[in-house]
Amino acid sequence: MIPKSHPRYESLLLRDKMVKASNEGYLADSALIAHGRGEAFDYLIGEHTTYPAKRAMYVGVAALLLSNNPVISVNGNATALACDEIIYLANAINAKIEINLFYRTDERVKIITQLYKDHGYEDILGTLDDDIEHLSDIKNPRATASKKGIYTADTILIPLEDGDRAEILKKSGKKIITIDLNPLSRTSIMSDISIMDNIVRAVPLMTKIAEDLKTQDKKVLKEMVNEFNNEENLNESLQQIRLKE
Numbered sequence: 001m002i003p004k005s006h007p008r009y010e011s012l013l014l015r016d017k018m019v020k021a022s023n024e025g026y027l028a029d030s031a032l033i034a035h036g037r038g039e040a041f042d043y044l045i046g047e048h049t050t051y052p053a054k055r056a057m058y059v060g061v062a063a064l065l066l067s068n069n070p071v072i073s074v075n076g077n078a079t080a081l082a083c084d085e086i087i088y089l090a091n092a093i094n095a096k097i098e099i100n101l102f103y104r105t106d107e108r109v110k111i112i113t114q115l116y117k118d119h120g121y122e123d124i125l126g127t128l129d130d131d132i133e134h135l136s137d138i139k140n141p142r143a144t145a146s147k148k149g150i151y152t153a154d155t156i157l158i159p160l161e162d163g164d165r166a167e168i169l170k171k172s173g174k175k176i177i178t179i180d181l182n183p184l185s186r187t188s189i190m191s192d193i194s195i196m197d198n199i200v201r202a203v204p205l206m207t208k209i210a211e212d213l214k215t216q217d218k219k220v221l222k223e224m225v226n227e228f229n230n231e232e233n234l235n236e237s238l239q240q241i242r243l244k245e
Ligand code: ATP
Pocket: 033, 034, 035, 036, 037, 038, 039, 041, 077, 081, 160, 161, 162, 163, 164, 179, 180, 181, 182, 184, 185, 186, 187, 188, 197, 198, 199, 200
């Protein structure tokens, strides 16, 4: 039991969740390493939501609300850290949720499918019995997508995504929004909207933002998306990293 007074309390809780998920068998071997990379960046930004991240969240939610078929892509790490929060966000923006694993195995897909169902979300896509297609006809396991979900989506939220997969999605003409603590990752650089924040802070805040933006005129949402410059925002995000005050 970690005492609440511990200076790294929140961070240790997240580690516990990751270890539990790993023991439950739905994480790839490299998942804990990916978590460690994210943790290091979170440390460097002071483990709080920065201004550029918040700006990107507003624009990201606006883009999701404007799209016809928005999808939230989930992997093992995202599920381990924010399963319920992802379901709330999907409901708030009327998006689908699709399992999308870099190291896809039937066993992991089965466990993650069951987890979403146990958490009250029945319509999970990318399952073993889903209709799976290959994006842009790329016959590579990285390019698989559910016909009802990512394959036909116009906007995809890809938290904690790998660069190869992000590149395939980007090349297939989708609007890509990422949540990634590393502003230098290929995924952050390639995305249309990059939110440099921890998924555990970003997703709940995006759900609140969605409640707020839902009532806005579509014209206003379009302006927000059009005025956003991801490269500038990423540079500003990078400046939030300070080695010493
Ligand atoms: P890329 O291939 O995009 O250059 P990478 O090789 O680091 O990046 P992965 O390890 O596949 O990609 O993806 C993990 C990414 O998710 C990393 O960039 C890491 O910083 C980020 N990450 C890990 N944990 C979290 C978290 N809790 N919240 C947000 N981002 C996270």
